Amino acid sequence: MRNINLVIVGGGPAGLAAAKAAYDAGERDILILEREAELGGILNQCIHNGFGLHTFKEELTGPEYAARYITEVINRNICYKLNATVIDVSNSKVVTYVSAEDGLVQLQAKAIILACGCRERPRGAINIAGMRGAGVFSAGTAQKLVNIDGYLPGKEVVILGSGDIGLIMARRMTFEGAHVSAVVELMPYSSGLNRNIVQCLNDFDIPLYFSHTVVDIKGKDRVEGVVIAQVDEKLQPIKSTERLIPCDTLLLSVGLLPENELAKNAEVQLSNTTGGAVVDENLMTNVDGVFECGNVLHVHDLVDFVSAESENAGKCAVDYINGIAPCRDKTVISCTNGVRYCVPTVLNRDEHYAPQSFKMRVANVFKKVELAVLADGVKIYGRKRPVVAPGEMENITLTAEQMQTLKQAKTVEITLIKGEVK
Amino acid sequence: MSREMICINCPMGCRLTVDDTDKSNIRVQGNTCPRGVTYAVNEITSPKRMVTGSVKVDGGTIPMVSVKTREAIPKGLIFDSLELLKTVTLKAPVHIGDVVVADIGGCGVDFIATKNVEAV
Numbered sequence: 249m250r251n252i253n254l255v256i257v258g259g260g261p262a263g264l265a266a267a268k269a270a271y272d273a274g275e276r277d278i279l280i281l282e283r284e285a286e287l288g289g290i291l292n293q294c295i296h297n298g299f300g301l302h303t304f305k306e307e308l309t310g311p312e313y314a315a316r317y318i319t320e321v322i323n324r325n326i327c328y329k330l331n332a333t334v335i336d337v338s339n340s341k342v343v344t345y346v347s348a349e350d351g352l353v354q355l356q357a358k359a360i361i362l363a364c365g366c367r368e369r370p371r372g373a374i375n376i377a378g379m380r381g382a383g384v385f386s387a388g389t390a391q392k393l394v395n396i397d398g399y400l401p402g403k404e405v406v407i408l409g410s411g412d413i414g415l416i417m418a419r420r421m422t423f424e425g426a427h428v429s430a431v432v433e434l435m436p437y438s439s440g441l442n443r444n445i446v447q448c449l450n451d452f453d454i455p456l457y458f459s460h461t462v463v464d465i466k467g468k469d470r471v472e473g474v475v476i477a478q479v480d481e482k483l484q485p486i487k488s489t490e491r492l493i494p495c496d497t498l499l500l501s502v503g504l505l506p507e508n509e510l511a512k513n514a515e516v517q518l519s520n521t522t523g524g525a526v527v528d529e530n531l532m533t534n535v536d537g538v539f540e541c542g543n544v545l546h547v548h549d550l551v552d553f554v555s556a557e558s559e560n561a562g563k564c565a566v567d568y569i570n571g572i573a574p575c576r577d578k579t580v581i582s583c584t585n586g587v588r589y590c591v592p593t594v595l596n597r598d599e600h601y602a603p604q605s606f607k608m609r610v611a612n613v614f615k616k617v618e619l620a621v622l623a624d625g626v627k628i629y630g631r632k633r634p635v636v637a638p639g640e641m642e643n644i645t646l647t648a649e650q651m652q653t654l655k656q657a658k659t660v661e662i663t664l665i666k667g668e669v670k
Numbered sequence: 671m672s673r674e675m676i677c678i679n680c681p682m683g684c685r686l687t688v689d690d691t692d693k694s695n696i697r698v699q700g701n702t703c704p705r706g707v708t709y710a711v712n713e714i715t716s717p718k719r720m721v722t723g724s725v726k727v728d729g730g731t732i733p734m735v736s737v738k739t740r741e742a743i744p745k746g747l748i749f750d751s752l753e754l755l756k757t758v759t760l761k762a763p764v765h766i767g768d769v770v771v772a773d774i775g776g777c778g779v780d781f782i783a784t785k786n787v788e789a790v
Contacts, residue, residue: 295722295737295738297738307720311766312766312784315785315786395724398724423721423748423752424752443676451745
C-alpha cells in the first residue's frame with residue numbers, strides 16, 4: 249500500500265482551495281481524488297455570475313471561479329486523479345478508490361481532508377404523494393442537463409423550494425424558452441439570497457408563493473400537473489386551498505445535505521443539525537488527522553466562504569502532518585435562543601490563541617437582534633444585526649484576545665439577544 | 671412615487687426605499703454603502719443585467735461551453751441576446767475570454783466564453 253501525506257477527497261472548490269493552502273504551507277505529498285472527468289466540482293454547472301466578490305473582488309461565473317483555482321493547483325504541480333471515486337475511508341486513514349485507469353487502489357494517508365460537497369434532497373426525502381410520471385427533477389439535475397449537456401428537461405415548469413438553485417433554475421429555464429408558472433415555498437420566507445429573488449423571479453414576473461407546498465403530482469407517463477396548497481402555522485396543507493397547476497416538469501430545490509457516507513465509514517462523529525462532521529477550530533473531526541471543509545461540513549451560501557474555510561483546513565492538515573499534537577480537552581459551543589448551529593462545533597482548550605472566524609445560521613427570521621458570544625455567561629462579543637435569516641449565513645471573527653478568554657472559559661455560548669438592541 | 675427595492679450589489683441585500691417623484695433628484699434610503707444609491711438610480715433610469723448562457727461547441731471535450739456578457743446589458747435586450755446565442759456553434763478549442771457574439775444588438779457589449787474547452 250502506497251503511503252501518502254495528504255489525500256484530499258473531492259476536486260471541487262473546497263478540495264482545490266485546501267490543496268493550494270496545504271502546498272503553500274510546505275506540503276508537497278498531496279493527492280486530490282475527483283470522481284468527475286474534470287476538476288471544479290459543482291461550479292462547472294453554475295454558469296451564472298456572482299462568484300468571487302470576496303475572494304477576487306470581481307464577479308465571476310462558476311466555471312471562471314473554478315478555473316482560477318484549477319490554475320493555482322496546476323501551477324503548483326499538485327497531483328490529482330480524475331474519474332477516481334473514493335469508496336472507503338477507514339478510521340486508520342486508509343483511503344480506497346476505484347478508477348477505470350488504476351482499478352482498485354488503497355492509500356495509507358497521514359491526513360485526509362474530506363471535501364466531497366453535498367447532494368440535493370430528493371423527492372423521497374420529502375414524501376410528495378402522487379403519480380410517478382417522468383418530469384420530476386432535482387434543480388441541480390436540471391441545471392446539469394441544461395448547462396452541461398444542452399438538454400431542456402421540460403417546457404411548463406413548477407419549482408418547489410426557493411433555495412438558490414431553484415431560483416437560478418427558474419431564470420435559466422425561462423432563458424431557454426420554458427415557462428415557469430410558479431415557485432412554491434413551504435416556509436413564509438425564502439432560503440435563497442435576495443438578489444436571486446430579484447433577478448431570477450421578479451425580473452420575469454414569476455410568482456413566488458410562500459407558505460405553500462406541492463401535495464400531489466398528476467400524470468402517469470409524464471407529469472401533467474401538480475396540486476399545490478397553502479399550509480398553516482404547523483406547515484400542514486389546508487385542504488380548501490388546493491389547486492391544480494398544469495405543468496410537465498416539477499423541479500425540487502428543497503435543501504442540500506452534506507455527503508458524509510465516507511465520514512461515517514471512518515467513524516467520524518456527525519452533527520444532527522448540519523449533517524456534517526463535528527469539528528474543532530482546526531476543522532479536524534473526532535478522528536485524528538481527518539478534516540472536513542466546504543459543503544460536506546455545512547452548506548455554505550457563497551463559494552468564497554467555502555474557499556476561505558478550506559484554505560484553513562489545508563493549513564491545519566499540514567500542521568497535523570508536521571506533528572502538532574491534537575488537543576484532547578474540548579469545549580462544546582452551545583447554540584441558544586434561535587442560533588441553530590455554529591462551525592466550529594467545539595473549541596480546543598489549548599493555548600493557541602489566534603483570530604478565529606465562526607459561521608452560524610439562525611433558525612428563523614429575527615429583526616433587530618444582537619449576535620453575541622458568551623464566555624462563562626459573560627458577553628465578550630456582540631454584533632447588532634437589523635435582520636438575520638436562515639438563508640444567510642452569519643460570520644463573525646474574534647480576536648486572539650477574545651479567543652484566549654473563550655478557550656479558558658468553562659462554557660461557551662453563541663446566542664441571539666432579542667429586543668434589547670437600540 | 672416611492673417604491674421598495676432590494677439592492678443586489680452584494681449578499682447584504684439592503685432593503686432600499688426609493689423616491690423618484692423628482693426624476694432629477696432620486697432619493698434613496700436604507701443603503702449601507704454608496705453602491706446602493708447607484709443601484710437604485712440605475713434600476714429606475716436604465717436597468718442592466720448580466721446574461722449568462724451556454725452554446726454548442728463542436729469537436730471539444732464537452733458538448734457545451736458557458737458564456738456571459740462581458741458586462742451588464744440593457745434589461746430590454748436580454749431575450750434578443752439569448753436568440754443570438756441559439757444561432758452560434760463554436761469550434762473547439764475555446765478559451766475563457768474568447769468572443770462568442772460581438773456587439774450584442776448594437777449595445778457595444780460582447781458575449782465571451784467563461785470556460786476552457788480543449789479540442790479532442
